[in-house]
Amino acid sequence: MAYEERRLDTPLPNTGANVTTNDTTPIATRILQATGFDTFGPAFATALCGANGRTEVTSYDQALAMVKSKGTELWRAAVDRVQGRRAQPAGSTYPRSDDRMLYWARVQMTKALRQWKPSFALTDVQKEELQWQLERHSRGQLDINLPEGNAPGGAKYRRMIMSGFDTFTLGVPGTPNTGLRNGNPSGATALEMDGREFTLSDGSILHVESYILPVSYDPFNLGMQEDTIGPYFRPGPKRVDASITISQGSANVFNIEAFNGRFHGPSAGNDGKIYCPAGNERLPSTVLPIGTISGTAGVDPITLPNSGCDVYPPVRWLGYQSANPWMKDFPPQFSNGTLPVPAMVTGSSRSGVIRPPGATSQGTEGFDVTWHTNYTYFPDCTQPATVSVPSNGVMNSMPDLATVAPPPATSCARQGGGGDYLSNESAYRNTVLRDVFALDIPAGHIHVPVMTNFFGGTTATGGGTRNDNAITDARFEAYRTAIVQQTKNLLVIIGNSLTFR
Incomplete structure (x- = not known):
């Protein structure tokens, strides 16, 4: 069983002052049953293996077509649930806005596919391609x-693509822990925004399409993000x-990232893999071969020539080989965001957003918004010493631009404003691709506030009695609702900036 799939059998701990359920059912099962998504894994397994002695899939081509269809079906069901078009399970009062059922249902399906033993031979490349297509279609x-052209009635379309992420920091498989109940408001926002349209200030129509990214390095190394957005660049x-x-x-803060770095650090992905080990500042210029990541039927294998800390967009999109030999500025060490920051940090995105219990920000509504201008760099790309530049600290307005210095041109990236994990990497790959195509468009990264806040503690932190066995409570839901609403407001602000172009 794969690392992530082992969490399917892990329950929440039965700790806290208000444990009344004592439920040892795995949290994945509880979430899937509450949302009605407990049918997708079993139905997928039946479609693969057949039922009542009948074989459903008899060839690789049939398997590939079925995997694509079932993956898309899961994605559309998740969007429809969040947007109110999918019926609730009988008697369920579970909130529609949750993102977690998509993650856990997908993991059930990858497990079924991995365990499948068809009646015909499959090559290793074909097995990997089936998993790859299930991942991509279900995201x-x-x-x-x-849309093409203009909207019905003649209004101009403005086209936006946005990404969210899977839930993450889910703990060690098999070990009960509260991280298992984490949600990700960026994923919830993606499900809420997919296909949505908004009338902008000039009468044009903002059309939004969304997708979900995994919290694991291999799909990024294989070019999953570029393959998703590149066709639309x-x-x-x-x-x-x-x-x-x-x-x-x-x-409690929205960070609009200024500088995205070409580096990822020592945090493990959801699959347990680490390519940039802690305890050793693996310099980006140090050549330490670590082997090859398998490709799929449509993707070339990727050989990482160094410690695996640097980010290497795929040759098919970048237009040149950036990995071997390593080149300092191709692609660049830092890539800037080009979002309409002054409009985004004014505070207008907070209007009408009910602040969750225990949240702290200025004013009385929503969360603070800041232009996040911090980063860390290697002054000498051959030496482990680093320099960290703090953010400006100004909330809900622009800082003095004279106080914001970009990374030195002679340096190498150690962290972007969004750190050194996959969020920064997604930001970097997006803005680098923007520049590959020489696009003058808003492209950048929004770090939304953390949403996993349950009741427990003092009145100042939300109050209520702690129950570590609860899969949701009113505080948790209030955070998701507020974050998704304010993120939506920020995306419409970006849309309105397009009316001046």
Whole structure:
């Protein structure tokens, strides 16, 4: 069983002052039953293996077509649930806005596919391709459908693509822990925004398409993100007007990232893999071969020539080989966001957003918004010493631009404003691709506040009695609702910036 799939059998701990359920059912099962998504894994397994002695899939081509169809079906069901078009299970009062059922249902399906023993031979490449296509289709990556021309009635379309992430920091498989109940508001926002349209200030129509990214390095190394958005960066009637990456960041604040770094650090992905080990500042210029990541039927294998800390966009999109030999500035060490920051930090995005219990920000509504201008760099790309530049600290307005210095041109990236995990990497890959196609569009990263806040503690932190066995409570739901609403407001602000172009 794969590392992530082992969490399917892990329950929450039965701790806290208000444990009344004592439920040892795995949390994945509880979430899937509460949302009605407990049918997708079993139905997928039946479609693969057949029922009542009948074989459903008899060839690789049939398997590939079925995997694509079932993956898309899961994505559309998750979007429909969040947007109110899918019926609730009988008697369920579970909130529609949750993102977690998509993650756990997908993991059930990858497990079934991995354990499948068909009656015909499959090569290793074909097995990997089936998993790859299930991942991509169930994340909405091949469901993007930006409109052409003008809207009915003649209004101009403005086309936006946005990404969210899976839930993460889920703990060690098999060990009960409260991290298992984490949600990701960026994923919830992606499900809420997919296909949505908004009338902008000039009468044009903002059309939004969304997709979900995994919290694991291998799919990024294989070019999953570029393959998703790249087709819409090319010239044509569906070319994107704005490309936004979104992830979960720190407490009680929206960070609009200024500088994205070409580096990822020592944090493990959801699959337990680490490519940049802690305890050794693996310099980006140090050549330490670590082997090859398998490709799929449509993707070349990727050989990482160094410690695996640097980010290497795929040659098919970058236009040149950046990995071997390593080149300092191709692609660049830092890539800037080009979002309409002054409009985004004014505070207007907070209007009408009910602040969750225990949240702290200025004013009385929503969360603070800041232009996040911090980063860390190697002054000498051959030496382990680093320099950290703090953010400006100004909330809900622009700082003095004279106080914001970009990274030195002679340096190498150690962290972007969004740190050194996959959120920064998604931001970097997005803005680098923008520049590959020489696009003058809003492209950048929004770190939304952390949403996993349950009752427990003092009145100042939300009050209530702690129950570590609860899969949701009113505080948890209030955070998701507020974060998704304010993120939506920020995306519309970005859309309105397009009316001046």
